[in-house]
Amino acid sequence: MTPTPGPVGAVRQGSLRELNLAVVLGRIAAADRPPSRAVLATETGLTRATVSAVVEDLITGRLVTEAEPAPRSGAGRPARGLVLAGNGPAGLGLEINVDYLAVCVVDLAGRVRHHTVHRADLRPVSPADALSRLVELAGQARAEAASQGLTLAGAALGVPGLVDDAGTVRLAPNLGWRDVPVPALLAGLPPLTERVDGVPPIVVDNEANLSALGELHAGSDGPASFLHISGEVGIGAGIVLDGDLFRGARGWSGEIGHIPVHSAGRPCRCGGRGCLEQYAGQEAILAAAGLDRADLPADTAPVRLTELAETGSVDALRALHEAGTALGIAVASVVNLLDLDTVVLGGGYAPLTPWLRPPVLDEISRRVLTAAWSPVTVRPAALGADAAAVGAAGSVVRRIIARPAGWLARTG
Amino acid sequence: MTPTPGPVGAVRQGSLRELNLAVVLGRIAAADRPPSRAVLATETGLTRATVSAVVEDLITGRLVTEAEPAPRSGAGRPARGLVLAGNGPAGLGLEINVDYLAVCVVDLAGRVRHHTVHRADLRPVSPADALSRLVELAGQARAEAASQGLTLAGAALGVPGLVDDAGTVRLAPNLGWRDVPVPALLAGLPPLTERVDGVPPIVVDNEANLSALGELHAGSDGPASFLHISGEVGIGAGIVLDGDLFRGARGWSGEIGHIPVHSAGRPCRCGGRGCLEQYAGQEAILAAAGLDRADLPADTAPVRLTELAETGSVDALRALHEAGTALGIAVASVVNLLDLDTVVLGGGYAPLTPWLRPPVLDEISRRVLTAAWSPVTVRPAALGADAAAVGAAGSVVRRIIARPAGWLARTG
Known part of the structure; x- marks a missing residue:
């Protein structure tokens, strides 16, 4: 009480x-x-x-x-x-990832009222241009929200990298971003939302953190402690302990993609060797399944992978098994270390759960000391590819609920 | 306030x-x-x-x-x-590890008033016999405490394994213990301490957890978040976050010894492959340095290793470098995951820090995504091999301070 x-x-x-x-x-x-x-x-x-x-x-x-x-x-x-209220302030959630932009609007009660995922390879695009495209999508979301009687009261943006307290993306290796001052770049573009006292116009955070928050608030009966893994081109994790996101000393926790699974293995963009991303990142899986050379647009390859797995393609099944094994080795390290009993496969992993789960569970039972007494649950995320954007928008909404006076002052 | x-x-x-x-x-x-x-x-x-x-x-x-x-x-x-007071209740701290027994007495102010480390290979010894030897040492400690005016008000025991809420050691792979009901076995032996309302006569916990607690309370100005690694025959870790031990869902966190550093590598007693223990556990280091076959008692081998390293023995230096590299691979996983900025080398690792630290730092700088912005400190533990026993005794003392009425009721 x-x-x-x-x-x-x-x-x-x-x-x-x-x-x-x-x-x-x-x-x-x-x-x-x-x-x-x-x-x-x-x-x-x-x-x-x-x-x-x-x-x-x-x-x-x-x-x-x-x-x-x-x-x-x-x-x-x-x-x-x-x-x-379903017609008051709402949060604007944004995500820039390697191969898509996502935008969503979440109302005070946590309902998703609008969302868009725009597939595009953003690696060749400059940060300024990527943000400009995102602002365009956000403008459409703002108009759509207004038509539903909602007012956007703040925005949060997820990116696949390390963000400092000022909102600067220090490093997003898979996007090729380094020291990108997002708030300063956005300041030169049309405003995303209304100005509300106590609500920052834009908060930038790691997408895996925001996805885990989205998952935490999506499932009211879920466990209060879990590992949420966002499997995209890069692989990030959000660690939820007792209902709170664990951020680490500088907010840079959860870099599961750079846990070495074969310590003398393939070189990684991060400078290390044998990182999980090199075996279970989306591009690694597609390459192993022969889909990187296939004659189809990059953004439809993940869907094609799922189709091939469903129809029993040997190459696709082998690629998924290998990825699941690598993922399981890294997850076993996390479970040995943190004694978590629930692992949520999110982002691009969610639809692949039927094929990833068996090898992940195999590695857990082989490598986790406590597996004999306490089974670990591996399940797909409740939210899909827009989990980070939903989590981002939800974080805005929770800020308004925690301090409604700022919003009320604005409306008189 | x-x-x-x-x-x-x-x-x-x-x-x-x-x-x-x-x-x-x-x-x-x-x-x-x-x-x-x-x-x-x-x-x-x-x-x-x-x-x-x-x-x-x-x-x-x-x-x-x-x-x-x-x-x-x-x-x-x-x-x-x-x-x-320095002449009131005190905590009795105990540890059973693979190659030693430790006993200590800590007074209310946290001062160590008595301690003994008894070196012996406990693998061939039954749990009942090991506990019986420990109780004998505890009897000496009790007499010694009494001569200093102290009264033992409760005891805690650290073991290198997984302990459940009832104090049963579910698994201590390096000791060869499985489902050992410690409180029941102790009930048949002379009592360790006085009976004090609100203080359990014996609490059993993982030794790496207790060592981390000992380290936390030993250094008043240390960081509130750190990874403490106990390097013995097995390797355990205690994760301290914001001044609290993070125990995980079932109290079984910190099993860093079973993080795979070479996932297809040497088989481990746990059933997995390539676990850290197989490359950086005490016996692995001694074997790599040629000391397992040396003509000297097992319990003096660690001291001999340090001597050889100090005199520049090529075999010893290579063995320590290889162990440090394996340790660094596992530590890099932990830092990527938890974003901790301090790693404390404890137990048998503490005196080896000068040789382990360089390769550990190398692997961190190579594999940790954030290493460029935020250096990780690797330092030896303030406490030595008796850290777990000191941490155990301290946990008893803190229980009395939190609820002094139980102790006062006993003395009238």
């Missing part, structure tokens, strides 16, 4: 109102079923009058709405439940 | 006293310099009278003592600082 606010005398009036808005909105967001004003008063320890005033502000500000239509008349009106 | 206790009306008198004892003792334990009663009253929000009564109980119970002798007379007596 949310604790009651501290002593009134010690808090400025403005801060007290902000606190009450956040406490009440937080309860509505976390509730299993729409709470009435009376229930909110009991749960927060605020007076009925305060709760009513706060709820009125939240409704006027399009953050909350009443779940059922109020009956026109009659004795003992039923209490109306309150839910997060 | 410690929060003040909750409303008096809501807490039973007994519980309130327990809470006040714990709050005051916790402040004394955490203080940089000995606090006076007046300072404690300010910091805890308790009245001066309550603090004085609580301190009196703590002094009578041998948990706290006054730092300086009180002046006999004179105007404006100086306030006397309070410190943890």
Whole structure:
């Protein structure tokens, strides 16, 4: 239960109102079923009058709405439940990956209201041009959101690389980016969203981290600790421990793609040797299946791989088995180290789970010391290729819920 | 600052006293310099009278003592600082490893007051006999503690394997133990310590976890997040994140010894292949240096290895370089995954740090994606081979500090 606010005398009036808005909105967001004003008063320890005033502000500000239509008349009106509004602020989620751009809009309640995945090889494209294309897609998303009554209140962008606190992409080896100051480049382009106090116009983060967050919030009954692996051209992981993303000392955790699976093996773009990416990255799998030389556009190759596996192509099945074995060796290291019992195959891996899972489980049972007592679950992600964008948009929404006063100040 | 206790009306008198004892003792334990009663009253929000009564109980119970002798007379007596007692309860720390037994006694302030390391190959010894030998050493420690005015209030035992919640060693591959019910076996032997309410007579834990805890509490100014590697016959790791040991879903994290460094390499006792232990475990290093066949007792071989390295023996230096390279490959995986910036070489690795560190750093700089921006520190542990026993004893002491009422109830 949310604790009651501290002593009134010690808090400025403005801060007290902000606190009450956040406490009440937080309860509505976390509730299993729409709470009435009376229930909110009991749960927060605020007076009925305060709760009513706060709820009125939240409704006027399009953050909350009443779940059922109020009956026109009659004795003992039923209490109306309150839910997060579907026509208020929304988060804009963006992703730039090696072979696609993704854009999505998520409303306060976490529903995906719009999404687009645009397939294109972005390696030959400059960072400025890639961002420019993304802003164009975002403009379409913004118009689409407006037509649904939603206002974009902030944006987050996932990239397949290492991002510093200022939003600069220090290194994205598979994109060929190094020291790209994303916020500065975006500043010269049309704005993506409204300006809302307390919500940064753009947050840049690692796509594997955002995908793991998306997966965490997509499955309400899932385990609170899991390893989420994003299998694209590069391979990244998000480590969720007790319901929180574990970021590491500098936010650069989860670089599972550079765990050596054959330490004297193939050279990697990172400078190392035998990295997982060289055996289980999307291009490695396609090459092993003979699809890199096939006469078909690069962006349809993953779909073709799945089709070939479904029809029992020996080359495709062998390629997937080899990739799954390499993946299993790396996953075994992670499980030995972190004692996680759930591994989620996300991004491009999700549709390949039927073929990747058996060799991954084989390596786990062979190499994990504790496998005999505690089985590890390997399952596909609930979200698809847009997990990072959905996770990014969700992070914006959670920021608004945590501090609604910033949004309300904007709308008056 | 410690929060003040909750409303008096809501807490039973007994519980309130327990809470006040714990709050005051916790402040004394955490203080940089000995606090006076007046300072404690300010910091805890308790009245001066309550603090004085609580301190009196703590002094009578041998948990706290006054730092300086009180002046006999004179105007404006100086306030006397309070410190943890050096003649009260103490923790008994135990370790059974492949080639030694260790026993130590740590007082409330964390000082090691007694320790013994008994070298012997324990693989041919049954679990019951190993425990019996340990209990004999513990009896000597208990007598030694008594002669220093200390009372053993609980014990913790580190073992190189997987331990379940009941204290059963499910698997210790290098000892050859499987499903050994340690508490039941100890129940048939003389008691190790006094019985204290709230302190389990014996806690069994993984030795690498306890070593990491020992290291965490040994260095007050060390980083709050680090990887501590215990290099013995087996290799275990303790992962400390933000000042807490990360245990994983079932408490079985840190099995770095079974990270594959050459995935198709040498078979390992665990059933896997190419595990780190096969290249950087103590026996692997000694064998590579030609010391396994040398005409000297097994327990002096590690010392001989250090001597040979110091005198520039080519075989010893090559063996250490190869072990360090394997260790570096595994450490690179951990750093890629967890983004830790400090690696502590503990146990048998500590004295070998001068030779292991260069190849470890080489592999990190070659394989860790972020190495260019953020250097990783590799340093020897502050504690030696008795780190697990010290960490074990410290865990007992911290339990008493967290709940002093149990100890006081015993002494009346």
